[in-house]
Amino acid sequence: MTAIAPEQGQRNTLGARIYRRLSNLPMWVLWTLVALWTIPTLSLFANSMRDRSSQINSGFWNIVGGDAGFTLDNYDEVLTTGSGAANLFDSLVSSFAIAIPATIIPISFATFAAYAFAWIDFKGREWLFIGTVSLLAIPLQVALIPLLQTYVGGAHLTLPFTDKTLTLIPDLNLNTRGSIAVWLTHTGFAMPFSIFLLHNYISELPREIFESARLDGAGHLEMFRRIVLPLSVPALAAFAIFQFLWTWNDFLIAVTMLSGGDPIDLPTTVRISNLAGDFGANEHLLTAGAFVQAFFPLVVFFSLQRYFVRGLLAGSVKG
């Protein structure tokens, strides 16, 4: 506003207005940044609709005029015929098969826990809560090797002072059984953040509601069902969006936990990175594939942006 303030007595003609707009340095900076942030995605979208030789021989800006090579065959090809046994359509199904359970399961467990931390009195609550949330910072690489070993070979506890081993979890070979190992891992890793986010919200619900419910003889289960669940829908929605985006876009957990399984179970991220790995051969499919991969998160993002932003804020500002 002040950067280039309109001078007093300046004529308010169209020319003057345009000049003022153009000489507004901050706005130049802003829209340059916005353009820099948008063009890469647009270029991917443009190139995904051009045939192989056009993509290889000229830049994406040729989609308007020049060497356009407009075609939708890339989408066709990447969805129907893929490298290996499966195509991207199968991967989309696998991604859903991972993202849906990996969103529903942690959200329910975290809501229970957030309620307990907020409204049930028990010894050591503070410390348990701080301990739980401090696990936010644990990098998942630290847990990956033992987790994978557990999924493959079960959990065996060697009892202290003895030479005996007790099997707590038998060998299940979970890494070859669909996406179960991926959900379980996502559920575990989602816990600290989801509990933190939902606790922030649930603990702020007005105390009076709970007190009057208690006077009416309601137990924790009823209060949870009748008060907390209906009132925390916005927070639950916010976290659901987060978790969906995170599980849909995850690469590391999927690529490690599905290492021994059927390629049909690989989610889109892994499939796309495999496409990117075979240099050149499928370069033209990569753009379409990446766009298909990003399509669902973008739809979720643009339609539910309000909740998403709310979740982000609840998750960070109050820290």
Add this chain to the structure above:
Amino acid sequence: MLALFIAANAAGSLGRLLSTIGTTAIAIGIVAAIWLAGNAIVSQVSNRWPLFIGLSWGLTAAILFAVMRGNEVITALFAEEDPIAFGAGGGAFGRLEWPIVGAIIWGGGAALIGTLGNRLARLGVGIGLGVLTGILVAPNLLIWQRASIPVGSTILWVLVGVIVGAAAHRAFPNRSASDPVPGALVGAAIGWTIAVWLRASFVASFEAPYVATIVPLALIGARIAWKGRPSPRQIARLEERGRALLFLGPALLFLSAALIIPAIITVRLSFLDRDGEESVGFDNYREYFGRDDAFNVSNWTNLFGSQLFWIAVVLVIGGILIGTFIGTTRNGQLTFEGSNGSIGTLGIGFFVFFTAVFSVLRGTFFNNLWWIMTVTVMSVALGLLVAVLAERAGRFENVAKSLVFMPLAVSFVGASIIWRLQYQARPVQKSQTGLLNWFWVKLGELSHSGWPRMLAIVVMILIMARIGQHLARRVQRGDNFAGQVVALIVMLYVLFQLLGRSLGGFVLRPDGSTTPETVLFIQNPPFNNVFLMIILIWIQTGFAMVILSAAIKAVPSDYIEAARVDGATETQTFFNIILPSILPTIGVITTTLIVLVTKVFDIVKVTSNGNFGTNVLANDFFTVRFSFFDNGLGSAIATIILLMVLPIMILNIRRMQVARNA
């Protein structure tokens, strides 16, 4: 064609999706049923005490017997086979008999105990339970589980158990601290079990298994029987605690099974060899830091040859001079005053300095530090810039913010592919397909062209003159002029390059002609690292922007009004009112970003796979563990990543303690 395919494929794939949804639904149903059943049990505490302790002890017994049966300690109850046969009497029911029988006996017994008022009667029932179960269990023990009873060590272990159990009971002041008997009983049972089952040598004899089994079970039975129906206050506390356990149970189970225990195991594995068998002490760490591609400081003297280093020196000295100049003119004596100009210049100076340092110190470890610094600082700075500028964009504010925010929804893998497209470099004879190299080559052509170059020079000079005019006016008004100065410096640099015909990508041939030259963004060390970092900055700026924007809007408008009334300019208001009040938010974003950047993996994996000197710890971890199958070294790298975020973790804990006490 596409629609046809999808329709055809849908049948098969849809089946897969439906079966997944079915499995999910069943899993969720089972978990929900268990959870609701648990809640139902807890609900019995206040009204039906016998039912409650019957159900809870029945459940405990079922779990214990399931573990014993699963570990082949006992054979199936109704098996015809010889107990020597390993796993005799398998099948689903063979595995379920023991839990069912255990649940019936102990559930029924505990319920009976719950109805009895007389302690002696209760004890009779409890010990009877133990004896009955012992008589059932002992003959079904697998033959090599039939213990002898080493008298001396048994007495010793039972004594230890009694003392520890009684003391542990006292350690919880909330419980019936005055009565150490229940703790002692449990302790004795555990001590006995350790001595007889876990430490003993096994000798097949007839009576010993009976004695060995009956005693601990009877002790547990006595423990159940010792205390009568609790007082209403105790019952209320019990219900609260039971409820807390049920609500927290699933979350804590997953936290410990997926995070805490694996993390501890990883730290332990990092001290073992590649197969996790022999202890090797700190060898994995020593090996890692000894590797040239992980930790290489041999070229540190190159620092003084780097342009960036000298720019940083100039900036730092400039910042100090500006601060001293302002301080001295304001206070009349030689002091340093932190103002926007001095602190800003110093900050940029230090940023450039560390960039120079990290471009000289090579290796995975330093790459990670470089990533942490650059991505965090740039994301926060650009996010703040966009947040502040978007405020002034009027009705386009939300459009601008949405577009900058959008990359956050794109996966790291997708973002890497998007940017690979921008970084594309083709042989110079062909036209460039990557936007950046196209631009770079065009700039080179421009600086060797005729009138386009002249036109560009004239336009630039005109724009610079205009900016200079604004600059002069702002200096007069005493307003902040940093933006204009930065814009002028950048444009001046470009102008000089253009004047000297040295702008853009080209090679000058000996015969005076030029050929275009491209930048190999991903292959040219060490600054290829920066180009990879840009991908993450592109993603995370939106995150910082959204949170900072909300924080700026949350600054009380009274403060801003008051400042305006006092005649503060927009920039003064920003630096003196808004910036201080959003500092805590910047802190939170910074820590969040540091944690995120420390484990960056996907971007490096997809773009360069760690080649060309761009490796980071998380990618190295993946390669070492999943390509070379070295568990020891892999765990050591994971532990190093953990150690890097540990300070942040401690900081977060302290911040939360402060927030909770406030």
